[in-house]
Amino acid sequence: MFSYNTIKKIMFNFEPETAHHMAEYAFKILPKCKFINNAMVKRNFVNHPMLTQELFGVKFYNPIGLGAGFDKNATMVKAMMANGFGYTEIGTMTPKPQAGNAKPRLFRYPQEESIQNAMGFNNLGASVVEENLKEVYPYAIPIGASIGKNKLTSEEDTLNDYKSLIHSFKDLSDYLVVNISSPNTPNLRDLQNEEFIKDMFTMAKEITTKPILLKIAPDMSSQTAIELCKTAVKYGADGIIATNTTQDYSLVPNAKDFGGLSGACMSDKSYELFKAIGQELHDKTILISVGGISDATDVYRRIKAGASLVQILSGFIFKGPSMCKDINEELIELLKADGYSNIKDAIGADFK
Numbered sequence: 203m204f205s206y207n208t209i210k211k212i213m214f215n216f217e218p219e220t221a222h223h224m225a226e227y228a229f230k231i232l233p234k235c236k237f238i239n240n241a242m243v244k245r246n247f248v249n250h251p252m253l254t255q256e257l258f259g260v261k262f263y264n265p266i267g268l269g270a271g272f273d274k275n276a277t278m279v280k281a282m283m284a285n286g287f288g289y290t291e292i293g294t295m296t297p298k299p300q301a302g303n304a305k306p307r308l309f310r311y312p313q314e315e316s317i318q319n320a321m322g323f324n325n326l327g328a329s330v331v332e333e334n335l336k337e338v339y340p341y342a343i344p345i346g347a348s349i350g351k352n353k354l355t356s357e358e359d360t361l362n363d364y365k366s367l368i369h370s371f372k373d374l375s376d377y378l379v380v381n382i383s384s385p386n387t388p389n390l391r392d393l394q395n396e397e398f399i400k401d402m403f404t405m406a407k408e409i410t411t412k413p414i415l416l417k418i419a420p421d422m423s424s425q426t427a428i429e430l431c432k433t434a435v436k437y438g439a440d441g442i443i444a445t446n447t448t449q450d451y452s453l454v455p456n457a458k459d460f461g462g463l464s465g466a467c468m469s470d471k472s473y474e475l476f477k478a479i480g481q482e483l484h485d486k487t488i489l490i491s492v493g494g495i496s497d498a499t500d501v502y503r504r505i506k507a508g509a510s511l512v513q514i515l516s517g518f519i520f521k522g523p524s525m526c527k528d529i530n531e532e533l534i535e536l537l538k539a540d541g542y543s544n545i546k547d548a549i550g551a552d553f554k
């Protein structure tokens with residue numbers, strides 16, 4: 203078998219989006235090759251009592267999830283378990299299919315282990331994703347569904363986009379995520395205001411009892427983020443995911459001046475904002491930390507800052523299929539070294 207470093211060298215010769223399509227193709231057929239798939243699950247999927255927890259009524263065998271945006275159309279759910287992920291977040295989907303922004307819109311910075319994207323919610327639309335989910339849901343690992351508005355939807359109709367998506371995915375996922383934090387849909391981040399969040403979660407809670415979380419951007423003061431998160435929780439949000447990609451283009455030399463940066467370059471930025479939110483909310487709701495994570499030390503500091511779960515996207519591209527296993531095994535050792543018998547006891551330890 204090739205090492206991931208060899209595969210990465212080959213893949214990085216292709217345009218990032220082409221490489222992504224190649225990976226998607228491989229991950230779509232992987233579950234059909236039962237022998238390889240099962241061997242990968244056995245090798246990569248860590249199912250350990252110290253890492254197992256039930257959150258908003260859903261059982262998670264390990265805390266490392268795939269961040270939204272990698273599997274926009276829910277075609278790779280099974281392969282993500284084989285890659286060791288404890289859960290996966292599909293989407294972001296929009297009600298109608300859309301092509302996304304003009305290409306090129308995806309860039310790698312290998313030296314910085316970072317990515318820049320301006321994809322713009324390219325996806326096949328709710329009805330196709332629904333069909334894909336019907337093939338796989340419920341699955342052995344939890345599936346989150348990230349929902350967003352269509353680019354051309356007017357301001358007045360925005361809430362209706364989310365409403366129809368909640369109806370579409372409430373019975374085809376373990377939790378839902380309201381994405382109003384992508385930098386790549388014009389004016390989307392403006393929805394990160396108290397009035398919209400109040401209307402959003404009030405509406406959502408009338409439709410479903412399914413857990414529904416809010417994902418926020420990193421490019422705001424911690425005070426603003428805390429206030430928005432508190433409003434979301436007040437009106438029924440079951441959790442907060444922080445953060446989406448950053449528009450701080452100074453984090454990578456020669457970055458483009460559009461889209462959002464992710465990966466190692468944003469680790470500290472995302473952590474700092476997360477910790478501020480954690481201080482206020484870790485004992486009041488479920489917090490998920492995402493942004494620049496790729497090793498156990500970083501996961502552990504997020505847990506101590508209040509994270510029940512984490513998510514990784516860019517790190518997976520740079521580290522490959524053994525990443526989750528490596529992190530989970532080291533995380534168990536870190537927990538043991540501090541005398542914890544379950545991950546739950548370490549959540550928010552910084553504030554105890």
Ligand SMILES: Cc1cc2nc3c(=O)[nH]c(=O)nc-3n(C[C@H](O)[C@H](O)[C@H](O)COP(=O)(O)O)c2cc1C
Nearest residue numbers: 269270271294319445446464465493494514515516
């Ligand atoms: C190519 C790409 C596409 C993304 N698409 C989405 C998306 O559709 N919805 C979303 O909520 N986040 C999206 N994200 C953001 C990630 O889920 C994550 O919040 C961010 O990349 C930071 O995590 P990371 O450093 O581990 O990548 C995307 C990120 C990348 C790199």
